[in-house]
Amino acid sequence: MASSPSGGITANRAELIAIADSVAKEKLIDKAIVIEAMEDAIQRAAKNRYGSENDIRAKLDPNTGDLRLWRVVEVVEVVDDYFKQVDLKGAQKLQKDAQVGDFIVDPLPPIEFGRIQAQASKQIIFQKVRDAERERQYEEFKDRQGEIIIGVAKRVEFGHIVVDLGRAEGVIRRDQQIPRELVRVGDRVRSLIKEVRRENRGPQIMLSRAHPDFMKKLFAQEVPEIYDGIIEIKAAARDPGSRAKIGVISHDSGIDPVGACVGMKGSRVQAVVQEMQGEKIDIIPWSPDTATFVVNALQPANVARVVIDEEEDRIEVVVPDDQLSLAIGRRGQNVRLASQLTGKAIDILTETDSSEKRQQEFVQNSETFQNELDVDETLAQLLVAEGFSALEEVAYVELDELASIEGFDEDLAQELQSRAAEALERRETAQREERRALGVEDALAELPYLTEAMLVTLGKAGIKTLDDLADLATDELIAKKRQEPRRRADADKPAPQREGDKGGVLGSYGLSEEQGNEIIMAARAHWFADEEDTGASPAQEDAHAESGQ
Structure with missing residues (x-):
């Protein structure tokens, strides 16, 4: 693969440059990357020849094909490592002005490649070129997510369609295909570039024909007004x-x-359909x-x-x-x-x-007011008819608003608010007793935003101490349950809940994420106080306890 520095370009030299040019054009990568791969292969072969302990370098001229091979050695007074060091006398034979502490070049003669060395070098070059090609593919497609691309179905593996995109391959997974659509090898396939991932085996270009954005992009292609914004x-x-x-x-x-998207006689929408x-x-x-x-x-x-x-x-x-x-x-x-x-x-x-639902709610709210406010049925129904549905609304509404109801006066309004406040106090006392019976610590009652009703709910969920609460993530505390739309006439029944959509313990109380974060951080405050007292973090203390020290 090499010849002496003197003389013209030999067939071997010309062949090296021709190979580098050919590979660079075929794989659409920079020629310098191929040259670098060749140098790396020659360098490794030289180490096998002269010893891997040597610091050997190789340089291939990309224009002439000339190959230089040398090892780098350090000039020292006393040699400890003969592979990487040389004394001053020996160094000055190589370079007259060499001084102790310099790194100098010791030229090496060209090496002859045997079958094993040639095969190993070929593998190194192929690997480098593959890596460069994968990087080129990733760089080409990484910014094209969301685009529509046309390819040819190359093969089908376990129901997933592998698509030839020209310079790369993409995959339409089974769940991203249109159900019951038959795609044969060789068919032209139009799809959306859904995701481009960099992986060790090369860039993974995930395609989709089922994503809503695929339909959006098709409309943009068929409707100029969408393309123009x-x-x-x-x-x-x-x-x-x-x-x-x-x-x-x-x-x-x-x-x-709507008319622009439908098109003349439905031509535009039919193309998408x-x-x-x-x-x-x-x-x-x-x-x-x-x-x-x-x-x-x-x-x-x-x-x-x-x-x-x-x-x-x-x-x-x-x-x-x-x-x-x-x-x-x-x-x-x-x-x-x-x-x-x-x-x-x-x-x-x-x-x-x-109508039935509203009637049921009307009756339930009326009974609540009758029982809690100790009023007759007519007065309770009048409150519900005016839009009051909970004791809190009666207790905390402006007095003038309550007194302005037809047939009410200020004295009656004050009396109703007083009874509502007493009812709420009774309810809170009962919940406090229930909470304590469940074993929920009083320390939790001092946390922000938590009511006695919430504390009862926590207790029933087994959360009874500050540490129990502090161990929760915010979502585990306040996330709402996600439910499927209720679609039948019996909508008063609970909506079906999907697997994994259990929601947070207090998900039904309408707490915001900020409030949830504040509750969790307040519950964890004693951890940091303990850390300041002991000089160790909770994690360190746990590790110390587990070690038994």
Whole structure:
């Protein structure tokens, strides 16, 4: 592979440069990377020849193919390591002005490559080139996430489709394919670049035909107004291969966003439908008003009334009795897509169910006021009819507001507020007794935001000490339960809960994340106080205790 420094370029030298050029062009990588790989291979072969203890360097001229081989040695007064050191006398034979402490070059003669050395060198070069090619692929695709790309189906492995993208391969996993779509080897496949990951075996380019963004990008290709930013797709939801919904808005009052997306005689939307294997698409006007958008999202069903629960982040939709099945959709598809589109949990009730529910709540609240405030049925029902639903509302509302109810006066209002405060005190006393009976420490009652009712709930969950509470993460304490939309007429029953959606212990009390963090940190305060007293962290103390020292 090498020749003497004198003389012209030999066939070997020319061959090295030709190989470097060819590999660089074929793999689309920098020629300097191939040259560096060759130098590394030659350097390792030289170490096998002259001894691995030597600090051997190789340099291949990328233009002429000339190869220089040398070892680096240190000039010392007394030699301890003959592989890496040389005395001053020997050094000055190599370099006249050498001084103690210098590092000088000791030229080495070219080496002849045997079969084993040639094979090892080839493996080193191939590995370097593969690494460079993988890095090039990653750099090429890492910033293309969210783009649509066309490739050719190369093979199918365990249901996953491997797609040839030209300079790389991508994978459409089974769960990212359109159900019942048949893709054969050699078929052209259009897909979304969902994710690009750097891994040891090379960049993993994950593709998708089932993601909502795939549908968005298809519309951007078919609708010039979307590409130009005049129309914006604000939300999208899909049941791949079956049905989809998109919410669109126009930034130009003269352009109808729904009509622009549908196109002349449905030409634009049909192009997208065909690419998505016949998936039906509902194009819906987006609205910043949540209630209006929910009504639009539930099309084609008619909606009678929308009630938004901000605290629970749920929406109750009331529909005429004959519209229930249409609003829910086959297997709950319509309400499920509407829920994904709006980002809200949606409960569907018929007008009959809604009326029964309101009547039930009216009776329950009236009975509560009768029992807790010691008033007659008429007065209790009058409070409920005026919008009061809890003792706290009666106790803490402005006195003038309560006194302004028809038939009330200031004396009656004061009396009702006094009775409501007493009822709340009785309730808190009963909860405090229950909490103590459960064994919940009084120290927890001193933490911010925690009421006696919350402490009872904690006690029933086995959280009875500061350490028990301090061990929780914020989500474990306050996360709300996520529920599927209630889709049947019996909406007063608990909604089905998905696996893993248990929520936090106090998830039903409406605590914010900031409040949850504050509670947890207050519960952990004694840890830091102990650390200051002992000079050790809680983790160190635990380790000390486990070691038995």
